[in-house]
Amino acid sequence: MRDYRKNVLVFGATGEIGSRVLRGCVDAGCRVTGVSRGENSRHRVALDGAEMVNGDKGDRDFVAKLATDHRFDVIIDTVPNKGHMQLAYECFRGRIGKYFICSSTGAYPPLRYLPADEEHPWREKTGLNFTGTVEKDIFALDLWREHRFPVTVFRPTNIIGAGRVPIETWGSRNIAYFKRLKAGEPVEIPGDGNTLLQSGLNDDLADAFVRGVGCGPETNGEVFVISSRRAITLRRYFETACAVLDSRSTAEYLPPDEIVQRRPEQVKEGNLRFLNEHMCFDIGKAERMLGYAPRATSEDGLVIALEWCLAEGLLDSGLGNQRLHAGVALVETMK
Numbered sequence: 008m009r010d011y012r013k014n015v016l017v018f019g020a021t022g023e024i025g026s027r028v029l030r031g032c033v034d035a036g037c038r039v040t041g042v043s044r045g046e047n048s049r050h051r052v053a054l055d056g057a058e059m060v061n062g063d064k065g066d067r068d069f070v071a072k073l074a075t076d077h078r079f080d081v082i083i084d085t086v087p088n089k090g091h092m093q094l095a096y097e098c099f100r101g102r103i104g105k106y107f108i109c110s111s112t113g114a115y116p117p118l119r120y121l122p123a124d125e126e127h128p129w130r131e132k133t134g135l136n137f138t139g140t141v142e143k144d145i146f147a148l149d150l151w152r153e154h155r156f157p158v159t160v161f162r163p164t165n166i167i168g169a170g171r172v173p174i175e176t177w178g179s180r181n182i183a184y185f186k187r188l189k190a191g192e193p194v195e196i197p198g199d200g201n202t203l204l205q206s207g208l209n210d211d212l213a214d215a216f217v218r219g220v221g222c223g224p225e226t227n228g229e230v231f232v233i234s235s236r237r238a239i240t241l242r243r244y245f246e247t248a249c250a251v252l253d254s255r256s257t258a259e260y261l262p263p264d265e266i267v268q269r270r271p272e273q274v275k276e277g278n279l280r281f282l283n284e285h286m287c288f289d290i291g292k293a294e295r296m297l298g299y300a301p302r303a304t305s306e307d308g309l310v311i312a313l314e315w316c317l318a319e320g321l322l323d324s325g326l327g328n329q330r331l332h333a334g335v336a337l338v339e340t341m342k
């Protein structure tokens with residue numbers, strides 16, 4: 008039986024995931040305080056029903072005052088760094104039941120078995136995994152192991168959905184790629200097109216955190232991989248994008264190095280190398296322990312994201328910089 012009569016603090020509450028976590032917690036019946044510095048203007052969902060506070064979660068005085076003025080049962084940090092976690096530990100230890108951080112499946116590659124799960128090795132630096140993510144997660148889980156600070160680590164795969172340009176087969180989130188598709192121009196795909204990519208819809212991923220809020224202490228010290236249920240190949244991803252955009256583009260399958268050489272302006276080598284690694288995960292643990300039930304497939308997420316791009320006019324020809332309104336970032340890395 009889930010209990011949502013909880014006071015929840017969301018750090019990063021105006022973000023893609025953070026705003027959806029805040030929305031879900033309010034709708035579930037929690038009393039929610041949301042924190043951001045007030046600088047982010049990225050697309051977000053409505054924040055009504057929560058108390059919004061402007062401040063920096065790395066500012067000791069600000070966080071200490073939050074701890075003095077409020078009583079929180081659950082704290083969620085969607086964009087944590089080690090300093091934020093240390094400060095949260097110092098200000099809230101012994102006073103909260105749960106501390107959730109958003110991490111990434113970027114800790115895992117190269118995958119040794121498919122689908123990978125939470126048992127997959129991740130603590131060593133492989134040259135392909137995100138070293139910052141690994142360090143952060145070790146730090147967070149040590150707070151639980153050594154001090155029983157009630158940390159839970161959520162690791163989303165690639166995030167997709169309304170509000171952001173989706174990843175493309177050049178490894179970034181470049182709107183120029185999808186414009187090429189819309190215009191029927193050829194694009195490149197690394198490898199033979201059979202590399203696996205698994206995306207999680209932003210709404211579904213946020214719901215995992217919300218479900219975790221309703222759980223008891225059994226989630227403390229745990230890691231959860233969250234995503235859609237299945238990975239798809241890059242070839243299928245490309246074909247899905249073409250179907251949404253009514254595109255007759257063709258794909259050229261090339262070694263990553265050749266794509267980098269051909270498109271030095273559009274392709275970042277590290278991103279492409281990362282994309283060329285299988286990302287394929289079993290979300291069974293989150294389903295069993297959190298009751299996580301993602302509604303969208305990897306294909307659905309791409310359809311939703313591209314339909315959002317179309318509705319926003321981001322794929323219109325002659326898009327000027329003024330269309331970069333609302334902080335819609337058109338070229339981003341996967342992190």
Ligand SMILES: NC(=O)c1ccc[n+]([C@@H]2O[C@H](COP(=O)([O-])OP(=O)(O)OC[C@H]3O[C@@H](n4cnc5c(N)ncnc54)[C@H](OP(=O)(O)O)[C@@H]3O)[C@@H](O)[C@H]2O)c1
Pocket residue numbers: 018019020021022023024025026042043044045046047048049062063064065085086087109110111112113162163164165166167341342
């Ligand atoms: N993109 C992907 O495909 C992917 C994949 C796996 C995991 N992830 C992880 O998923 C998370 C994404 O979360 P998101 O989508 O909600 O991020 P986001 O859209 O970038 O939003 C970041 C939020 O944090 C706030 N913020 C940043 N620094 C702050 C500070 N010092 N004090 C207070 N608020 C601060 C921002 O608002 P202000 O700037 O106004 O403060 C904003 O509300 C990240 O941890 C990322 O590493 C991403």
